[in-house]
Amino acid sequence: MSARGNILARVRRVTGGGDKVAVAARLGHHQPGGAPVPAMAQIDGPNRVKQFIDKAEAADATVSRIASLEDLPAALAEELRSRNLPAAIRTGHDPAFVQDWGTVEHSVGVGRLDEPATLTRAEFGMAETGTLLLASGADNPVTLNFLGETHFVVLEAKDITAGFEDMWAAWRKRGLDPRTVNLVTGPSRSADIGQTLQLGAHGPISLHVFVVG
Amino acid sequence: MSALRPTTPRFKQNVREALANENIQAAMRNYGSGFVNKRAAARAAMAEFDDIRDAARDLKNHTLANLDLYLARYEAEVLEAGGHVHWAETAEDARRIVLEICRDAGATTVNKGKTMISEECGINDWLEENGIRPVETDLGEYIIQLRGETPSHIIAPAVHVTVPEVDELFREKHAHLDAGRRLDHASMLSEARAVLREKYFQAEVGITGANMLIAETGQSVIVTNEGNGDLSQSLPKVHIVMASLEKVVPTLEDAATVLRVLARSATGQEMSVYTTFSAGPKRDTDPDGPEEYHVVLLDNGRTNMLGTEFQEMLRCIRCGACMNHCPVYQAVGGHAYGWVYPGPMGAVLTPSLIGVETGGQLPNASTFCGRCEAVCPMRIPLPKMMRHWREREFEKRLTPSAARWGLAFWRALAARPGLYRMATRMGAFGLRLMAMGKGRLAKLPMGGGWTDHRDFPAPQGGTFQSRWKAMGGRRR
Structure with missing residues (x-):
C-alpha cells in the first residue's frame, strides 16, 4: 500500500473514521469551537482605530493618518525626506498607486536585491494586535513586503477590524484567493545574537502605516 | 550530533560536559529569565489567556480525534490550489522526496527557513551528501550552521552561543570582509543580513516548516520574526513545506486560537512579526512567488502515538515555553539532550520517535517540578508522560542496575x-x-x-x- 494509505489506515484504527457530521459542521460554519474572544479583539467605534495604532506602535511600527488617498504622494514624499531616504518608491499595480507622484520617482514591479523603500496596500488591519493583512498578487507583489528596507503600507480606516473573528469573516466575503496572505505586526526583528532584540533582520528595518480616512 | 546519530544514550556524559563548558554556562546565564518574564507579562495582559489555552487544547483534541478527515480535506485543498502533497512515513522517505524535488528543479542551492521537521529528517547533511548546498537563513540557524551544529532550542536555535563566539565566527566565515572591522550586536546583524540577502536570490528551492496546516483552505502557516521564511519561499521557483501531520487545524478561526497562545507563550509577543499563509504556487498573473508548491507530510512515528498514553504530546505547537521554564534545560542547554528536541517536550517526544532504547534517558532529566505543564499553552501533561516513559524504561529493564x-x-x-x-x-x-x-x-x-x-x-x-x-x- 502507498505511504498515504498506510498513514491514513493507522489513523483510522484509532479515530474509527472520525465524526463526519461534526467535522463538516466545523469546516462549513467556521465554528470557533467555543473559544472565548478576548476583550482586546472586540473594540468598536473610534477606539478601534486608536487601538490599532497603539498596538502597531507597540510593535515598533510607525503610523500616520491621511484624509484620503489623494494625500498619499505628499505624505509619502514627506516621510521619505524625513527619513533621509531617496525620493523613490516601488509598488505593484494596485489602483491606489495610480497617482501623480510629483517629485517621487515611482517604479512598478517586484522586489529587488537593493530596495530602499517599498509601498503596498493592506486588505485589512486588525486592532487586536496592530496587525496588517497583506494579500499577494500583481497589485501588491509579495516580495515588496519583505525586500524594502523601509516598508510603507496604506490601510483604509474602514478596513480595520476588531480581531481575528470579524477579520476572517470580512476576508472570506472579499472572495480573494491569493497565493500568500501575510499578517504583519511591526518591522522584522531577531534576538539571535546574544539574545538582544534588534530590528531589521531579513525583512524591513522600518514599517510605516498610512491610515486613510 | 545529527538527527541520524543521536547522543541521547550518553545523556549523563553530555550533561557533565555542558556543566563544565564555560561558554554554554555563560550563554545559559544570559538566557536566564527573559522568556519567563515576557510570557508572564503577556499572560497578564490578556484576561482570557487561560480560557483560550483550554480552547486550544480542545481544538487539538477534536482534530486528533478526526485526524483522517482533516488530513483528507487538507490534501484536497492543496491539490485544488495546484500544489502537491507527498506523504512520508519515515524520515528516510522525507529525505528521498525532498531530494527528488530538488533534483527535478535542477537545484544546486536550497534556502531554508527554520524547520524542526527538517532537523528531524537530517535534511542538511543529506542534501550536502548529494551535492546540494543547504543555506539556513534564520539568523540563529545560520550561526549554528556555520558552527557545524544543530539547534539547542526550538525557537532560539543559537541560544547557547555567546556574542564573542559570533564575533569570532563571522570574522572567520565572512573572510571577504575587512578583517579589522568593528563588530557589535547591530553590525553583526547587518553583516548577516547583507550576506544572506544575496543568497536569497541564488537558490532554486526554498524549504520552510509549518506551524500549522489549515484543512479548510489548504494553507500552510509559518510564524517568524525575521522574515527569512518569507524570502525563502517567495524568491526561489520551488517552495517545499516540511510539516508533520499533527500540525493540521480545521479552520482559520482555529488557527487564530493557536496564534493567540503561540507567540505569547514563546516570546511574550502578542503576535509574532510575520504570520504567513501560503496556498499552492503563484497565481497566473502573479509577478513573483514560487512556480511549484510541495508539502511533505511527515509521520515518522506520530501515528503510532495516537491512542496511547502519549497521544496528548501531539497537541504540541513548538512554542518552547516548557524548556524556557525548565530548571534542567536552564542548567545544561539543549545539546545535552542529544537529539533534535530538547527540554521537557523533547524528553517526551524523543523516546516516542526514536525509541525508548535510545531516548529513554531523557525522561529522567526532570525534577517533576511541574512548571512545564503549568505553562504549556496546550496543557500537555508533560511530567505524567515522562513518568510513563520511566515505567516503560523500567519494564524493559533499561534502567541502570x-x-x-x-x-x-x-x-x-x-x-x-x-x-x-x-x-x-x-x-x-x-x-x-x-x-x-x-x-x-x-x-x-x-x-x-x-x-x-x-x-x-x-x-x-x-x-x-x-x-x-x-x-x-x-x-x-
Whole structure:
C-alpha cells in the first residue's frame, strides 16, 4: 500500500473514521469551537482605530493618518525626506498607486536585491494586535513586503477590524484567493545574537502605516 | 550530533560536559529569565489567556480525534490550489522526496527557513551528501550552521552561543570582509543580513516548516520574526513545506486560537512579526512567488502515538515555553539532550520517535517540578508522560542496575510502614548529627551527585510522617 494509505489506515484504527457530521459542521460554519474572544479583539467605534495604532506602535511600527488617498504622494514624499531616504518608491499595480507622484520617482514591479523603500496596500488591519493583512498578487507583489528596507503600507480606516473573528469573516466575503496572505505586526526583528532584540533582520528595518480616512 | 546519530544514550556524559563548558554556562546565564518574564507579562495582559489555552487544547483534541478527515480535506485543498502533497512515513522517505524535488528543479542551492521537521529528517547533511548546498537563513540557524551544529532550542536555535563566539565566527566565515572591522550586536546583524540577502536570490528551492496546516483552505502557516521564511519561499521557483501531520487545524478561526497562545507563550509577543499563509504556487498573473508548491507530510512515528498514553504530546505547537521554564534545560542547554528536541517536550517526544532504547534517558532529566505543564499553552501533561516513559524504561529493564536496586530497596521499605517510619527517623537523626548543628551538609556518603554542587539541608525536627501526625493529619 502507498505511504498515504498506510498513514491514513493507522489513523483510522484509532479515530474509527472520525465524526463526519461534526467535522463538516466545523469546516462549513467556521465554528470557533467555543473559544472565548478576548476583550482586546472586540473594540468598536473610534477606539478601534486608536487601538490599532497603539498596538502597531507597540510593535515598533510607525503610523500616520491621511484624509484620503489623494494625500498619499505628499505624505509619502514627506516621510521619505524625513527619513533621509531617496525620493523613490516601488509598488505593484494596485489602483491606489495610480497617482501623480510629483517629485517621487515611482517604479512598478517586484522586489529587488537593493530596495530602499517599498509601498503596498493592506486588505485589512486588525486592532487586536496592530496587525496588517497583506494579500499577494500583481497589485501588491509579495516580495515588496519583505525586500524594502523601509516598508510603507496604506490601510483604509474602514478596513480595520476588531480581531481575528470579524477579520476572517470580512476576508472570506472579499472572495480573494491569493497565493500568500501575510499578517504583519511591526518591522522584522531577531534576538539571535546574544539574545538582544534588534530590528531589521531579513525583512524591513522600518514599517510605516498610512491610515486613510 | 545529527538527527541520524543521536547522543541521547550518553545523556549523563553530555550533561557533565555542558556543566563544565564555560561558554554554554555563560550563554545559559544570559538566557536566564527573559522568556519567563515576557510570557508572564503577556499572560497578564490578556484576561482570557487561560480560557483560550483550554480552547486550544480542545481544538487539538477534536482534530486528533478526526485526524483522517482533516488530513483528507487538507490534501484536497492543496491539490485544488495546484500544489502537491507527498506523504512520508519515515524520515528516510522525507529525505528521498525532498531530494527528488530538488533534483527535478535542477537545484544546486536550497534556502531554508527554520524547520524542526527538517532537523528531524537530517535534511542538511543529506542534501550536502548529494551535492546540494543547504543555506539556513534564520539568523540563529545560520550561526549554528556555520558552527557545524544543530539547534539547542526550538525557537532560539543559537541560544547557547555567546556574542564573542559570533564575533569570532563571522570574522572567520565572512573572510571577504575587512578583517579589522568593528563588530557589535547591530553590525553583526547587518553583516548577516547583507550576506544572506544575496543568497536569497541564488537558490532554486526554498524549504520552510509549518506551524500549522489549515484543512479548510489548504494553507500552510509559518510564524517568524525575521522574515527569512518569507524570502525563502517567495524568491526561489520551488517552495517545499516540511510539516508533520499533527500540525493540521480545521479552520482559520482555529488557527487564530493557536496564534493567540503561540507567540505569547514563546516570546511574550502578542503576535509574532510575520504570520504567513501560503496556498499552492503563484497565481497566473502573479509577478513573483514560487512556480511549484510541495508539502511533505511527515509521520515518522506520530501515528503510532495516537491512542496511547502519549497521544496528548501531539497537541504540541513548538512554542518552547516548557524548556524556557525548565530548571534542567536552564542548567545544561539543549545539546545535552542529544537529539533534535530538547527540554521537557523533547524528553517526551524523543523516546516516542526514536525509541525508548535510545531516548529513554531523557525522561529522567526532570525534577517533576511541574512548571512545564503549568505553562504549556496546550496543557500537555508533560511530567505524567515522562513518568510513563520511566515505567516503560523500567519494564524493559533499561534502567541502570544501581537505580533498579535502589528502587527495589525503597519498595521493600515503603511496603513495611513500621520499618519505614523507623528508618526515616533514624535517617533524619543521623543526618542531623552529621550536620553538627550547622543545619547543612557539605558532604554526604553516596550523595556526591548532590553535594558536589550544593550543600544538602539537614533535616530539622521530626520526619514528615511524625509531624503530619502531630498536626492532626488525617489517616486514611
